[in-house]
Amino acid sequence: MATTTWILSPSPASFKGREMPIEKFRIRCSSVSLNTRSEPQPVTTFVKAFAPATVANLGPGFDFLGCAVDGLGDIVSVRVDPQVHPGEVHISDITGHAPNKLSKNPLWNCAGIAAIEVMKMLAIRSVGLSLSLQKGLPLGSGLGSSAASAAAAAVAVNEMFGKRLGVDELVLASLKSEEKVSGYHADNVAPSIMGGFVLIRSYEPLELIELKFPEEKELYFVLVSPEFEAPTKKMRAALPGEIGMAHHVWNCSQAGALVASVLQGDVVGLGKALSSDKIVEPRRAPLIPGMEAVKRAALEAGAFGCTISGAGPTAVAVIDDELTGHAIAKHMIHAFLHHGNLQASAKVLQLDRLGARRIHD
Amino acid sequence: MATTTWILSPSPASFKGREMPIEKFRIRCSSVSLNTRSEPQPVTTFVKAFAPATVANLGPGFDFLGCAVDGLGDIVSVRVDPQVHPGEVHISDITGHAPNKLSKNPLWNCAGIAAIEVMKMLAIRSVGLSLSLQKGLPLGSGLGSSAASAAAAAVAVNEMFGKRLGVDELVLASLKSEEKVSGYHADNVAPSIMGGFVLIRSYEPLELIELKFPEEKELYFVLVSPEFEAPTKKMRAALPGEIGMAHHVWNCSQAGALVASVLQGDVVGLGKALSSDKIVEPRRAPLIPGMEAVKRAALEAGAFGCTISGAGPTAVAVIDDELTGHAIAKHMIHAFLHHGNLQASAKVLQLDRLGARRIHD
Structure with a gap:
């Protein structure tokens, strides 16, 4: 199941x-x-x-x-x-x-x-x-x-x-x-x-x-956070009030493809779906200096997909191996600096499959 | 997979x-x-x-x-x-x-x-x-x-x-x-x-x-076709040009739920997602006499969900057993007659898993 x-x-x-x-x-x-x-x-x-x-x-x-x-x-x-x-x-x-x-x-x-x-x-x-x-x-x-x-x-x-x-x-x-x-x-x-x-x-x-993302599959998130404040409220105000039917159908189909990719463990498909938003990302990305260049840099460096994490300013890219993830991170950091004039730090992390839990130390 | x-x-x-x-x-x-x-x-x-x-x-x-x-x-x-x-x-x-x-x-x-x-x-x-x-x-x-x-x-x-x-x-x-x-x-x-x-x-x-809908799961489509012509072009013209963000997010999430339900073989979830459209069905259903009553009748008779098939006028409901499917069909036919003044015929069919194929006779 x-x-x-x-x-x-x-x-x-x-x-x-x-x-x-x-x-x-x-x-x-x-x-x-x-x-x-x-x-x-x-x-x-x-x-x-x-x-x-x-x-x-x-x-x-x-x-x-x-x-x-x-x-x-x-x-x-x-x-x-x-x-x-x-x-x-x-x-x-x-x-x-x-x-x-x-x-x-x-x-x-x-x-x-x-x-x-x-x-x-x-x-x-x-x-x-x-x-x-x-x-x-x-x-x-x-x-x-x-x-x-x-x-x-x-x-x-x-x-x-x-x-x-x-x-x-x-x-x-x-x-x-x-x-x-x-x-x-x-x-x-x-x-x-x-x-x-x-x-x-x-x-x-x-x-x-x-x-459920299949246990046996590898999935890495490259998370690159610039030193920039992107308040949730401002990012939300950037959203379009109305959406044309063609964009609605496109995003809906990509949402379906995203869900299918997760359940299938298809990281390439997941990346492609992640990258495909025509409604929210195009409005928000310009509000984060360098974000569009960061996305391009991630994809050129081999990421399967890249978008804004939450309401930003962190950029998230996905890939199926850790080493490539670190290489992608470097390119993304570089792009934030050169295109957005922002210092950024990166982490390459796996999916957390457990969620919030008691810990002992 | x-x-x-x-x-x-x-x-x-x-x-x-x-x-x-x-x-x-x-x-x-x-x-x-x-x-x-x-x-x-x-x-x-x-x-x-x-x-x-x-x-x-x-x-x-x-x-x-x-x-x-x-x-x-x-x-x-x-x-x-x-x-x-x-x-x-x-x-x-x-x-x-x-x-x-x-x-x-x-x-x-x-x-x-x-x-x-x-x-x-x-x-x-x-x-x-x-x-x-x-x-x-x-x-x-x-x-x-x-x-x-x-x-x-x-x-x-x-x-x-x-x-x-x-x-x-x-x-x-x-x-x-x-x-x-x-x-x-x-x-x-x-x-x-x-x-x-x-x-x-x-x-x-x-x-x-x-x-892929799981092999071991049962899925029946109740297809009820009224004697009514619903030309595709007219049905397409009924679509809204612009969609509000709340409805967009809702339909996108239901599309994701629909995909998840199919892959999981969750017929109840599939039916619920099928029934949840807030964008297209509300515009098209009023153009098919009795359709809204037919949907209500299907759900009251136990269908997990009901909507318009394609651009109509056929109504489609889903259920996981054939007998209940036939009972639902009767209620839907009755609703088309009494609320839409339309004669209708029904079929209860399973998913075709093969697609177009050569046949011999």
Whole structure:
């Protein structure tokens, strides 16, 4: 079986998640939980969880497809803390990338919001938690930084209380965080939690399709991040309001080809589909200095395909061997410098097939 | 391996097939063939070929996805005929559905055009052929009637001369026919020739992705055709010129889900995706009296999904067992009568996995 479908039969509250004000959602969510669940106890006093970076959009998969990449991500530790008011979360410290740019107020922190949501779903009201966030991911890079923080926090809190919530609930909890930071989109949080490639089929109800990339196949992502700030909101404003039928049909067919390539393990086909977006990439690429030249450089260096990761500014190329991946990375870095006047750094990473998980050290 | 990709490295002529006037294409095609191929001789004096009906669009697969259905289609017989000018095709007779509506001039007959194209590709100039067409498919039903005639003719002529052409060339030959009749779209001819589900990835060059539906899975198409003429051109004129981003993303994600469901053999998911089109079906369904009620009736009777087949007026529903299929068919016929005031007939058919083939009787 090549794919698995996750369907959530939502609680009355989450059914309307998108239109409902956050506070209203929370109140309802708590009341549902209180009425139907007994409060679980912590199974341990300390949990550390890792959640991987993600590449969303993948060209024609705009706003509904994403995948997780291995070896890069955020770490959240949670600790039972008698100093913290029961049922609440305290953020004790933030380390790693740009710690001063992130709020320690849990209601304004991606990890904090997701942790609180999971506690509400579990109806935790007699234990307080202290949370520590290690940002392995830079902010605003197009690699799902906020999603990784939320996913790691959601998984950590769920592990703390005996893993009572399923994947779909963890995605919903993390979505509350994404909603506040960058919009109600699951194409980063779902793959960060589930690993691999995930297609977001619908939000009401939330329905996720896991697209299994064959185990025996090699797939490398060349991720090149320039020193440039591409705010998600600005990139979203660049999108066309209306799309002509010919472009719509083209992108739809490429989205279908992308899904087929993933399930088949056809990296060449995947690259070709990744590169084929005629709707979003042409609007966004010119906003990232050098991006068009970077894509050309990647393809000339042998990449099977290249596009913008998420809302940018990271460029993502795909290839089936690591050495070529590093050569492609050099050409892409060079192109960012010479055509965009931007310093850039690169990583060559494999698909993360596990998703967010507890780690021990 | 779940999918196979067919890529054609086109001849200089077929590269520009879409923009080039037909005659220009033909001249170039002939000259290429004459220069590079020796003329094959017939391996037999008579060939009969069957090509299946097809369901194109499949909801969000609009204009790039189609599949073949078993047990319904057109039959073309070709015979070496010394009375026919060498290198030419004569249509001797047309039987079955609406024979008087079809031209016997091979340049204006779907089977004739495809047969001539195959002869040109093979550089046949010393043998004339007589062609007989049995229309198993009604015209303008939305079941790929013209495509089945073209596919059967292309395969018959190719068999006659020792099967020198591959699938991709047969699709291109049949596309010349479709171009003249209903537009340059391969979503009927490709599945009619190849069988199963086929995704049209691109036209220049022609690139087709075969989506293998698992052998062990059951899939039934309930095809209900009302007595109503829905001309392809009128249905095409009903399409929106511009599409909003939200609907684009929705349909793209459903197209991805459709492809995943086919490869996974998930008939429930396939039905859901089939039913989910927010762009084309809402514009076309109101032009077919009763169609919206027919869809509701199909779903209420247990169908996993329902939409318009091709450009209509046939309605197609999917289910995983034949008996339920017949019950669904009854409800759909009833809905056409009571809500559209149209008589309708139904068939419950399986996926055709073979495509156009030689038959013996």
